[in-house]
Every structure is written in C-alpha cells, then in structure tokens.
Amino acid sequence: MKTDVAAGGSANEDQERFWNDMAGPLWVAAEEEIERHTRPFGEVALAIAAPAEGGAVLDVGCGCGATTIALAAAVGAGGTVLGVDLSAAVLARAEERVAASGASQVGFRRADAQIADLGAGSFDLVFSRFGVMFFADPIAGFANLRRALRPDGRMVFVCWQAPSANPWMAVVNRAAARMFGLDAPPHDAPGPFSLADPERIAAVLDIGGFRSVEITVHKERLHLGSGQPVEDWVHHRLMMGPARSPYLESQPDHQRDVRAMIAESLTAHRVDVDDPMSGLAMDAAAWVVDARP
Numbered sequence: 001m002k003t004d005v006a007a008g009g010s011a012n013e014d015q016e017r018f019w020n021d022m023a024g025p026l027w028v029a030a031e032e033e034i035e036r037h038t039r040p041f042g043e044v045a046l047a048i049a050a051p052a053e054g055g056a057v058l059d060v061g062c063g064c065g066a067t068t069i070a071l072a073a074a075v076g077a078g079g080t081v082l083g084v085d086l087s088a089a090v091l092a093r094a095e096e097r098v099a100a101s102g103a104s105q106v107g108f109r110r111a112d113a114q115i116a117d118l119g120a121g122s123f124d125l126v127f128s129r130f131g132v133m134f135f136a137d138p139i140a141g142f143a144n145l146r147r148a149l150r151p152d153g154r155m156v157f158v159c160w161q162a163p164s165a166n167p168w169m170a171v172v173n174r175a176a177a178r179m180f181g182l183d184a185p186p187h188d189a190p191g192p193f194s195l196a197d198p199e200r201i202a203a204v205l206d207i208g209g210f211r212s213v214e215i216t217v218h219k220e221r222l223h224l225g226s227g228q229p230v231e232d233w234v235h236h237r238l239m240m241g242p243a244r245s246p247y248l249e250s251q252p253d254h255q256r257d258v259r260a261m262i263a264e265s266l267t268a269h270r271v272d273v274d275d276p277m278s279g280l281a282m283d284a285a286a287w288v289v290d291a292r293p
Helices: 013-029 031-049 066-075 088-101 138-148 167-180 198-207 230-240 244-249 252-265
Strands: 003-005 056-060 080-085 106-110 123-129 149-160 212-224 280-292
Touching: 013 031, 013 088, 013 230, 031 066, 031 123, 031 149, 031 212, 031 280, 056 066, 056 138, 066 080, 066 088, 066 106, 066 123, 080 088, 088 106, 123 138, 138 149, 138 198, 167 230, 167 244, 167 252, 167 280, 198 212, 198 280, 230 244, 230 252
Parallel strands: 003 106, 056 080, 056 123, 080 106, 123 149
Antiparallel strands: 149 280, 212 280
C-alpha cells in the first residue's frame, strides 16, 4: 500500500486548500460522527454498484477509507481498489485503517480526480460516497472519470439533494448567513449541493460521456451530535460551512454568542429537549446515481 502524491497540482485550488488546511483535519477528528451519518447512504450505493469479485475499483473522494475497505471486501483478494482524495490528512487516516484491516489490494493516491491521469480504461467501477460534488468543472471531472472506466464499466455515486431536503446542513448555514450578512453561494459552486438538481446531474453526465443514467432517492433520519453539547456540534458545522471565515475572524465572545443562538434555534430538533447532550434528529436526503458509458 502506497500513497502516490500526484505532481502537477490541482484544477481546484480552493477546494484543495480547504480540504488540506481546514476540512481534512476536522474530518479526521470527527470521523466517527461523520461515518455514522454517511454510512447508510454509502451502503445503499454499494448495494447498487455490486462490485464484482476480482474487479478493479476507483473510490473517488475516499476520505478516511471506510468505503475503500468495503469495496476491497467486495472485490476480494483478486481485485484492486484505488482510493483518491485531495486531503493528505484523510488519506493518512485511510492508510492506518487499511493497514489494520490487512487489505493488501488497496492503494491510495493524493490527486485531483478532475484532472489526474487515472489510466484509460483501468477500472470496472468508479464509486463515490459524497466525493464528486467538489469539482470546479464537473463536466471535465466526469469526463475524466469516464476515461478511467472500461467500455463495459459503470459509475455509482451518492450526492446530496437540495438544502431544503437536508436541514441538518441548511439550518446552521442559513442562520450563520443571516448573522454574518452573507449571500448564498451560487447553486452550482463546488460544495455539498452542487449536484442537488437531478436535471443538472443528467446533463453533466451526458456531456461527460455517460449514456445511461439512473437517479434514485434515498432518505435517512440522522441522529447527530449525541454525547456533546449542541453548541459543539454547531461549531463543527460552522467550520465546515460557508460562514467559516467570518466566524473565525470574530472575537471569541461573538463566536460563543453565534453558537448559542444557533443551538437555541435547533431546540425543536433535539432528541430529548431536557437533555442538552442527547443530540439532534434531523432529515437528510441524497441522490444515488448509477451511470454507464
């Protein structure tokens, strides 16, 4: 197992900087919580993808390696799985997890999947759990993934639906935007909601070279932030969201007030209103996309 740090940089410098300087370390620190609310969506996508034993799989935006390990188990010792991510921090954690699992058929590469030479026709399956929404140029990104697929291969990925279907992200982001006077980011900007419109997904994939596209809905009721004060969970969401810069630039007293006000707005979502450590129950919805050349 070897991490290949790709030369040539990234076509998505803002996202590369964000995932290396800020989000990657935060992701590793909150790995257990993040895995708890993303795992159900990944399991649905994995069942649809049904990786064949002995197959070659590319895991795009592999994060801390949970999906990579699951894919390795599916293809078995005779298959191969390559996990690709922009973040050195999450890849370091992924290497630890894979080493502990003994999955010798797994490799990692730190690269921008939008432009990296992944090898023409190298994979039977391209898989991603919430890793393809961050391309600066999604048409170029998906065209590059298409080139990496064999002619009879397929791509299966999960991406978030619109903010209105995902209050677990939207409530904090919208409250922070009001407090700091921020405009909403463009709907197609790289980020969790860039592929929220299924018509855009279909159009981008068609231009990128995918001719058969099936898009299905998957919804979950998430239990978030259990065992910690709501304010701590809010802090993590602020650090991962579009208000992180003005939040970080604020004085500590103002940061504390922002967290407290947003936490108060989440009271209706508490699992137990009388227990501030009980966590939040909030809806989440994603698209599961199955695409073939």
